[in-house]
Amino acid sequence: MRPTPKERSLHKEKIMDYLNFDRKGPKRHCNKTLTSDGKNFSVHDCILGAASDYFKTMFSVEMKEKYDEVVCVKNVPPKRLENVLEFIYSGDIDVTEENMLEVLEDSEYTQIEGLKSFCNQFILQVVNADNCLKLRAYAKRYNLDDVLDKTDQSIKENLASVMKHKDFMQLEVDDMTIIIKQRNKDQEEAVFTGIVQWVNYNPSQREELFVNLFSQIDISSMSSGFLAKVAYENLVRSNLVCSNMLVDNLIKSFRQLTAETGAELLVIGGEGSEKDCVVYNVNTKELKYLPELSTKRVGATSVKVGRKVYVAGGAENSDAVAYNTCEMFDLNEQTKWNSLPCMGECREFCGSGLIGDSLYCIGGFDGTIHSASCERYDARSDVWNEIAPLNQARSGLACVVLDGNIYAIGGLDNKYLSTVECYEPRADKWRFVASLSKELNRSFSCVVGNKIYVVGGEMNDESISKSVEVYDPTSDEWTTAFELQNPALDATVVVI
Template sequence: MRPTPEERSLHKEKIMDYLNFDRKGPKRHCNKTLTSDGKKFSVHDCILGAASDYFKTMFSVEMKEKYDEVVSVKNVPPERLENVLEFIYSGDIEVTEENMLEVLEDSEYTQIEGLKSFCNRFILQVVSADNCLKLRAYAQRYNLGDVLDKTDQSIKENFASVMKHKDFMQLDVGDMTNIIKQRNKDQEEAVFTGIVQWINYNPSQREELFVNLFSQIDLSSMSSGFLAEVSTESLVRSNLVCANMLVDNLVKSSRQPTAGRSPLSEPASSQSNIAAPHEIKEEFVVVGGDGSDRDCVKYDVTTKQHQHLPKLNKPRCYFTSVKVGDKLYAFGGHDKAAIKSCEMLSLATNGRWKMLGKMLEARCNHASAVIGNNIYVTGGKNNNDNYLSSCEVYNLNRNKWSRIHGMIKKRAAHGMCSIRNSLYCVGGRSDKSCEHLDVRSGKWNLIPPMNHEATDGLSCVTLNGKIYVTGGWSSSSRHECYDPAARKCTTLSPLNTGRAYHGACVMNGKIYVVGGWGSGIEILSSVEVYDPTENSWTHLFDLEKPVWNHTLVALYTTVDDNGHQ
């Protein structure tokens, strides 16, 4: 005879009740103390390890915390830590609409699957048109597949009202594209309005994306009155591609009139002056580099032709650069020593590079990424050859640098990119770890490491919400992809030519890598391109000369058949 399931359950409950009482009261059997913002919590490490993979790792592998009696939990405030501990010991917790995202974050941080599953079930019950965009972002970040499905359905059914929320304006282009693809086809007019509002929220960074979003709209389903409004929109009128699409639709409408809708009053032939035949010109710019430290050269990937742009004011290698709108920015680097100086080139005028406010700290081998009107810079090395964990942010509107919370790890020659409101730092010299910062909360968290060994001189880019990492000093042919939603890293087809300290960028859904130090004792001039639909690399052409320790920035230019931009 054996105890019944009810008796066994009661036995377990009695033990846990006693241990929960012990941690709150006499503490006779507690062997660890957790601290958060000065508040102390007595615990039993075996109980925490049984419930949480985070604590299991902390107390079982050779980490400092395994031997410390007092352990600091930095990223969970004390009142939230108490809720987590109560769930671990009793299985009880109160989740509300007000605290559900905090509980979800804590469950992810402490790696308690039972708590995360409970949050998932609660969130499914409260998805609405008012919160679906915000919850969708959390569903992607924490890999909540059923929540993602439900939020997508809510967006699809309520697009006109969803686009009025402030969260809509914070979407990145990947999410914006996915949401547009999921719409009901009777919402084209609302979709156009939403796209225009989204572009105008941050025109300096988004205006060049308009043509790709506009091309996904079915103009033929719009009323003639609304098409007249579309024809007056400056984003359409100033873009040859979009204007041509509108004209093409008007031509089709004039040939196949539909009841209740007529083309605009003028025939297509008289409107042909709106736009001439066009194409999208795919170009990138190679900036600086060892031996080319003031050069700035633009390459057309179709014609393989190049054009020299104005030279940098300061020689730069081991630096970083970004493009925001029609402006190129270059930050720091090495010119006999690590430097603080920064400069900007307007691509619209192609005048001289203009010096900007200096960084707060001299850096080389650092990394950068853009979110909104802010450019973030992380890590690197200083003039004492020390690796840095410090970070700072440059506000484009104020031309001013400010410090932000430093990384968990010191990093140099690492990769960095942004997705939505998050920064991701990848690898670096002697470290394969990766970490993530939500700029709204200011908290850095470690995320799963790369598959390949630690390496410096790698490059990383984002494509369709995923992070692609290429090359590096000790893994020069490596190519892997990290999915933030699934928290999983996948090894992909290797580079044709191994390289480190190269440049990488994304254009038209493909990844380009340029130059770098080859796996032999050589500097590379080769350009190769990766097609994610084929998982294959193709050699494209060679630069005018080899280059490494440079930066690479993608450009998008619309031209007509006469070559006019």
């Protein structure tokens, strides 16, 4: 019969408890004294050697300390040395956010892997946007690979706020380059702002590094408004290489816009094809199917921001309860639809428009009443806010943006509407403009060549329209452009 593992563990614990008591009290068996800043600690060299490679080497090779009864520990202050000794003898130590880096340094200095591992696990639990840069530096210094991964992930997820932290300004250029390479695709504007701040923090030594950092940014993903700020930045304007990069990108973007604008239509959802997303090329007449919506949508509304398409509201079918959910599709990646924050109100058959980086949702039907309420989604802050209501409640309206104004076209308010309203964002006010030639509900619209095209819809006699009407804002008049081969109802369309 042999002792159980538990019995053996209790035996070892009893011995260590006695030796820990001995070093603190009687000191009958201690054979070494450690000293730090004038404070002495009685110890057993065999115990220290068993726990610490630092002390094992010190007490086993032909060094002066092997034979000295009193050994000076220069790099660990008394209080911290006492904590290290307590861990060696009992396995116990109190690691906090305030002392974790000191404990890490002491574990590395004394070469106690168990203490270093424990400290590593604690640091993993406290990594956040405020300390990730500092902890990343320690992770590199002490080879904490999992902490390095965790801090890199935190930096990636919180890049905009991290770049405002004082620790960011102390980074070396190599670390800056690594952080830039790890960024998300939608963080180019934040990265540019951070690079400028970092260079200006120490311009005499860092200005020459700006070109290389600037070249790693994808300028094409920036908004037109932000590109204007880039163009006026002194670090860009004063450097011929950076200026040429900016000009080349603008020319490329202009050519791409010229080639693509109006060439394709993306038709999203609608009755009979509730989750379908189909691209129709106007020039080649070809169809291409994109990944399906994550939710069936009839009577939804959509806009395009850069290379991203946003869809808001709608319902599973024309008799279902309206949604307040929204989703986004990246035309570059073309992998799946992603969820966005919900609107303040549930809306189906509402209108939408895009001004700057803000998505506007106009009117709609909440399942009970036709609504005049309107709200705006700021893509930068990821928040919805209420704006001025329509003069006339309407759902099933068509909605577009032209010359910085939003047009709410036709719809239904207990009767079919031909009226059209124009919203001026600066005044936060709606006004009536010329009406359609006929009442239309649940039509869809887009802008091509500075004119508004309204397609299909349900007419006053409940028949479905094949016609396409065109509005010219310079003359404030509507005309009929052509007719479709088949009637169209409850789809949504954007020019891509």
